Amino acid sequence: MSRLTDYSRLCIHTITTKPWSIEEACGNFSDAGVKGITVWRNALEGKALMATGRMIRDRGLQIVSLCRGGFFPSIDAVKRSLALEDNRKAIDEAHALGAPMIVLVCGADPGQPLQESRKQIRDGIQEILPYAREAGVKLAIEPLHPMYAADRSAINTLAQANEMAAAIDSPWVGVAVDVYHLWWDPDLETEIKKCGRMNKLFAFHICDWKTNPEDLLNDRGLMGEGCIDLPLIRTWIEAAGFNGFIEVEIFSNRYWAMDQHRFLSEIKEAYLNC
């Protein structure tokens, strides 16, 4: 495995430095030599999308993804239809911004069986697929940690995401691998290989898993701070043919509370050991 020696593949999610506006994030990432940015939709509220996309590119940043679409399942058909509408809106936004891909947090409804939610996810993706294809926007299914199976995603392993992407069988639908969600999986290496063989490995998200997180959602660790063997997983990812951006996605009340310039320096330092 090659060491990371520069920042040519470093992408940061806007949510990682949530206190910064999209303009601040852009400016500061660019000044720091970061090359990619994944834009969360909350950072775009009230913004002119095409102008924002231009601003990002003018600062030398590549837009990697728009986060996020999905949340397809609901026991309520009206809500399912609203979800499809929101996904089409996300595709419009990605197109206007110039983002080539949307990450799908697929959703789940605790009021119905997981099997039903999984079926609705597949139906939902099939439904929006023609719209995405027409807009030239890829869809990346992101399997989420099983602790989110009740209401955030009924897709909880890479095997499930791979199976769904294979079943849908479109070059516009693939998978986003986030180490936070998948590090524990005994089948991770095998499934990363499989994903690569299918040409479905669309994105790679990193952070770390702290022992005894204080919060199920917003206590992710900076790379190196927890127990995920990031260099090992990156070896598998690269052996599977992925050479795209390595995206830092950290939700953390702790890091959001600190000086974001200092945090960005820490991210850069930690990144080189991933």
Next chain:
Amino acid sequence: MSRLTDYSRLCIHTITTKPWSIEEACGNFSDAGVKGITVWRNALEGKALMATGRMIRDRGLQIVSLCRGGFFPSIDAVKRSLALEDNRKAIDEAHALGAPMIVLVCGADPGQPLQESRKQIRDGIQEILPYAREAGVKLAIEPLHPMYAADRSAINTLAQANEMAAAIDSPWVGVAVDVYHLWWDPDLETEIKKCGRMNKLFAFHICDWKTNPEDLLNDRGLMGEGCIDLPLIRTWIEAAGFNGFIEVEIFSNRYWAMDQHRFLSEIKEAYLNC
């Protein structure tokens, strides 16, 4: 699937009603018509074990398991050896109490790869197995939810537990299925079948998964309060040949804070809908 119409298969873990001493739990479970008890080691501190076992049986309760052994892995060989010693002590305790089985929370060390922890778990079980067999105490590997993979258990799916039990291949080593840990798993039905076919389905633990738990450890739900389809999973468990006790294991700051007699009534009511 048959409905549960009486309490002949109801077992409660002492930890579920943690505020009660073992004597109080015994008396109150027995008065309530509960037939089984799984004893946690913390409830035995300072107690004469054989006398406590006799007291439990005298109240008409069957001891289902002793909780818990395990925690085998460590990067430190001295700690691994202390863990083996503690497991032998747990076997002594089970034997003295008259408990036919110990539940193993297998352990993990965030300072080493999961693969290494998994190897140490298998080595640890192999190491204590002769001692357990001699004492007539079975060992049940309990796969834990992936959110505990850093430090509580590197065995996180039923597939892993089944594979380990199959590899060890002793009638004294089997698996404990706890719905809280496994409900999300798309392979759950298949693996429960497999476990049954191998005659390794030693225990069945129930509670519920609340959406957005406040705490990773102590916010389990009472059956019916969350999103686990307990009747469905019980169908699978019984189709796999299991007809033993159905064990209520709830860690909950909320329930521990309430009147335990009322809680016990709620458990009995909820149980009949499982």
